[in-house]
Amino acid sequence: MSETSAQLDAAAASEHVDRVAPPDLEPLRMFLNSDNRFFGVDYFDEPDRLHRYLRGEKILGEEDRIETAGLVRLRAFRDALRAFLGEPGPAVSETLNVAAAGFSMVVEVGPAGEVELTPVARDDLVARIAAASLAAVHRAVLDGRWARLHICQRPDCQWIYYDSSRNKSARWCSADPCGDVMKARAWRARQRGHTEAS
Numbered sequence: 001m002s003e004t005s006a007q008l009d010a011a012a013a014s015e016h017v018d019r020v021a022p023p024d025l026e027p028l029r030m031f032l033n034s035d036n037r038f039f040g041v042d043y044f045d046e047p048d049r050l051h052r053y054l055r056g057e058k059i060l061g062e063e064d065r066i067e068t069a070g071l072v073r074l075r076a077f078r079d080a081l082r083a084f085l086g087e088p089g090p091a092v093s094e095t096l097n098v099a100a101a102g103f104s105m106v107v108e109v110g111p112a113g114e115v116e117l118t119p120v121a122r123d124d125l126v127a128r129i130a131a132a133s134l135a136a137v138h139r140a141v142l143d144g145r146w147a148r149l150h151i152c153q154r155p156d157c158q159w160i161y162y163d164s165s166r167n168k169s170a171r172w173c174s175a176d177p178c179g180d181v182m183k184a185r186a187w188r189a190r191q192r193g194h195t196e197a198s
């Protein structure tokens, strides 16, 4: 087995090039897709792969590294946010509120009068990622784009995509690849082979 997990991750990412979000929402979308159900991989299970993934998505800088306790907090936050996207309701909102309450934010005004929501704990990487995600959610809900972030309805996929169609009617993450369940199975089989070989 010559493929590295980095190559496999790159292959996984290239399967879902369709239906990306506008640039200011794309990091949020890909943060949520760190739970990649299409390929049966949750990057949080393997911190090294998670760091590589988050760097690839420009969510983390090259030198950034999240400690174990931070990973636990961030994962709980991601799961709450993903549930809020997929199954909104009072209980889910409350869970997200509890997770988000750990990341206090302030409105920061820049020199040119621009405003930004930033974490109070600026040196906390986890707070920075959570704050950026929450700020993106806030923007997207206010301007209506939140309704365009969908979870693919194919149970074997559940990839989060941005639906730019006029009537927000796309039900799947892409026209074709996600229907190719065999591709996913082959990938999982390769991945297992790699895990066992390494």
Ligand SMILES: [Zn+2]
Binding pocket: 152, 153, 154, 157, 158, 159, 172, 173, 174, 178, 179
């Ligand atoms: Zn899909």
